[in-house]
Amino acid sequence: MTELSAPQELPGWTHTYSGKVRDLYVPADGDERFLLVVASNRVSAFDHVLEPPIPGKGALLTALSNWWFSRIQLPNHLAGEGAPEVPEAVADRAVVSKRLEMFPVECVVRGALTGSGFAEYERTGAVCGIDLPAGLQDGDLLDTPIYTPAYKAPLGEHDENITYEQSVELVGEKVASALRNASLKIFTEARELAAERGIVLADTKFEFGRDPESGELVLADEVLTSDSSRYWDADRFFDAGLTAKQRMSSFDKQIVRNWLSANWDRTGEPPALPDEIVTQTYERYLELYRRLTGQEPPFAPLAPSSL
Template identity: 60%
Template structure:
């Protein structure tokens, strides 16, 4: 899964499906127990977005060229537009640690961050009814136990954005949609309300910015943690990227005579998902097939188009 490598002054400590995490080697020098939780030993972490692409819980081959840099550029762009929302960005001159230089080879896809005590909640906000939310609505008339009006169709705009949190399951398990009341049990009433209020506020502000560029923000997910010194609820991880959000072309969405698949074509890896669903019998073959060149190229172009539409390119 990992394409990580060691860099001077940094030690690789974790790889997910897409991201690799590094901490300053100096933070681990005096502690032999870092294999337990190295992030607890360092106030700084380097988050590196790879070009890996995943679908149906599998990391696929080949990677999407430039994907890591595009996700990082978009996250930085959104943080710049949310200056009043506490975030996890760190300074290279943080006086708590001698922070190594970020290697030039990964600088365009690396983010220097403060380590936080992360909350086990994925803060999902939906402005439109689609995806797994639509499937749940068809089955139950609600999402996460929250009743919605009758008669809604796939892609319909909701009367108001709704907050439908999920519990972040341990690695290897599936996240679980939960009620707001369950988030109160997990993190306490004060933090639960802060997570909901911040998520809805950021979503509304981001939606307005996207709409001004002819782009619809249909839904997204945020992750938050507590600042280890002040305890402040802090926005973390990737923010409003193509991997964490569903964006649509507003002009295509407005064409009510067009097929739903065209109206709701998203600026992300949906091309990969659709191709894989049509070309991989998961019951017959455990290993996913290699992605064709044209699918890789189309996916990269779709990621790039969103940055260009928003004006987020350098």
């Protein structure tokens, strides 16, 4: 995996962790109740952080995630009254979060059969232990969404798809059931809202934690963004005249993956992304935000010439 650059210094906060696309900070005064979660503009594919970053990406993902949080009737990780202020330097792409006891389960919900789920189905006829009808094709919508959890592997290792029964072994029956029920409920409601806006929500992943004070289940991390979800344009998806690949044109970094696949053999360091790929990727993220929310983002969108 590509080595990350030095984290940004932020007054009042101490850097504690960097993932491929997010940076975490703790209050410099030692207050253990809060975290600062910063969505960077980095973009990753095939276990590499790529150059250059996508300007404006972190702000768009943060704005979309916050928009969804405001509509989901479930406690979330956003800190409220009494929390420290977000530093001005990252105000458009960071949130202050409550410290939670995170569950080691990535809660994946699939409303369509594609990606790693389709690959597993081709091998076994099932996804995470859930048997599916024979003869399904890549991109087929499922009559009922399925919950296919994954084990959140330690840093540097790949997450592993698991069965629901294995998730029970990890967190217990009560928590496993609550995770499944909450995930399916959120996905179903989000899929209906997206459909009203001409968008197919194919799949997504959620992360949950436990509030150490109240013990309640809390929705955390990002939610229903184009980095954590697969969204398709409904008009294209239901156009029988298009190929399967064209129908599943998504509002995410698939443009980046496609360009890398055509221009890199996955040995050594990946090549730098050309300007047009950076611009097209940003425009897909921006289009999704506008179509889902019906609004402009809460900051001035970048013009193509500024990317």
